[in-house]
Amino acid sequence: MSLLKQKTYQPLTNESAVELALGLNIFAENAKLSCKEIGDGNLNLVFHLVDEKDRKSIIIKQALPYAKVVGESWPLTLKRAKIEADALKFFGQIAPNYVPKVFFTDDVLAVTVMEDLSHLLIARTGFIKGETYPLIAKHLGEYLAKTLFFTSDYGLSPSEKKEQVQRFINPELCKITEDLIFTDPFFDAETNDFEDGLRTGVESLWQDEELKFHVNILKKSFLTETEVLLHGDLHTGSVFADNSETKVIDPEFAFYGPAGFDIGQVFANLLFQVVVNIEKRDLFINHIETVWNVFEDQFTQLWNSENKEAYAKSSTFLNYILTKFFEDSLGFAGCELIRRTIGLAHVADLDGIKDEQTRIAAKQKALDLGKILIKQRKVIKNLDAFIASVKEVL
């Protein structure tokens, strides 16, 4: 078909998205498709295509050659669409229940055609509306156990692992994380964005040399530790859910990094609900506990049954690995709490609080909790100690 034969990039319109879809043998040949651009991300167009007659629908996601959040001034290559498509397929093999199905990808158009998940809600939006999704924590724990084990040196052969590291080198998207999570929030950088009421707290953070020392260590880990293939942006806005299903979407930040980064982002984004959702606080604390317990349990099972490493039988080494992952998770969670409060990209959990005093107080708690998790990550020895630290700040 013409669009695909053309083989030069162009942003899709509703019309060309329909044209593309009709060429893929997903819908009936003479289907009448409705199409709507529903993207609310910063980097992509997202088209929702529906054939009302056959009750079929799909999503077409297309990468934009710039980041919308900063206008066209932040150019990004389209290679990330290939990384996202490759990651969706790889994670889909490992954890098919928790990843959308991919029907078609095209590297030139930077397009991925995939399962429509619009019967689900973005978890962050659901949480803010009052949903709690009883299975989401179990599902995320299982997703994390599977993806972090089967992409590691313990779940892949040495050569397969290195091939994946090479395939998922992702300089541009990693740079965004390096700047926006590990650097800018800790300096008086232009990208930062915070309310006047937080200025005192923010300035004390910029002067906290101990904190910056620890963030530097976490940044080094992010820059140099190719432990597992990370989703790389696993906040609650990258998760679709309802009461029975959980799907992890948007792995365009995927690259080989430290396992604790994905776990930490899940922790932090559940912690925003712990901070703001006083009524359901215990429930979200319970979600965090479940994520870790299910992760630890299933990772241990995979370690014992599927391990490709000669030293695998050592339970002390498994314990070493799980301790490292846990410590790293706390540190990365702390960075996420801080950057989502004062950095470029905020979360609606906090920004949506109408009352200014309540909002500022919640944000200050997020900052305080972030600092403690970063500095104390090796002192907080287990889940109970972690929850105790959270409760102390609240």
Next chain:
Amino acid sequence: MSLLKQKTYQPLTNESAVELALGLNIFAENAKLSCKEIGDGNLNLVFHLVDEKDRKSIIIKQALPYAKVVGESWPLTLKRAKIEADALKFFGQIAPNYVPKVFFTDDVLAVTVMEDLSHLLIARTGFIKGETYPLIAKHLGEYLAKTLFFTSDYGLSPSEKKEQVQRFINPELCKITEDLIFTDPFFDAETNDFEDGLRTGVESLWQDEELKFHVNILKKSFLTETEVLLHGDLHTGSVFADNSETKVIDPEFAFYGPAGFDIGQVFANLLFQVVVNIEKRDLFINHIETVWNVFEDQFTQLWNSENKEAYAKSSTFLNYILTKFFEDSLGFAGCELIRRTIGLAHVADLDGIKDEQTRIAAKQKALDLGKILIKQRKVIKNLDAFIASVKEVL
């Protein structure tokens, strides 16, 4: 010329090596070249070509598609010749005084044509003959400081660093190290090779779960930490020297790994002389001290003057990095001491000792020292404590 036009791999002969050399405009057109294969490595052919008339000479190194040490049963792709050539060029830009000049490379023939260093001696051979090379330690310290800084996240931009990581993914040669340094010596593996007199010591090592736990951690570091572009095989057989010059050759094992690995191999291979060369023991201890002191001093200077990282001004973080490098170096040195004593590839420093009792005693000391360095690497806080540990074993 015919050989290069042909574009299929074939092992060079003396005749075709001369033919290749004459096509490169290095020698006069009608030069009469003598050629000799002088390789004593396991993986390559090395031709020495001389034009007696013009007093010019070069080396042609060609990768073999298998490892000679285990016959043709251990196939290796020729891609490593490209990695070696790329590494020689990259290291040559960073530390030109300590790396042979490259005149020509060809990926299909897996050939590198380079500076002839035959006026120098392989350092291990020189040491065994009684040489001490007064400048070698200072030169290696400087080589390490420059290569380990300028290939790191602190000496390269984030995107350049990631590009280099991708370029130097080296699964086959890394697998050799993973097996022969980090795995086989610690299990009753077929590749191991040790004298009967060492059996008791070796078996106690195989049963030492604490030791294996620490080796597993070091192996994980080797598998996952992309700190710097390593030489990857920096023993004294990869160094040419005389009293004024030092050249580091053969970086075919180059890949992004933990900085302490290169430093540790230098430590370990100097330690073999400390163990066997009783007369010059203090001198080789002094070499080890000089390597670290020069490395630390020059790395610190580069850190302060050339750092590309926002957090660079933190001297606590530099201290953290240097401490980590030092600890890692001790651990990796310990692994090298053990594998060169009981693993597949030995060193002439130990094997060359004629008297059996002396030889077994020296080898047992290498094993004991290896175990201590691996287990105590976080306890041995500085160079003095390191040297004290060495002296205690001796």
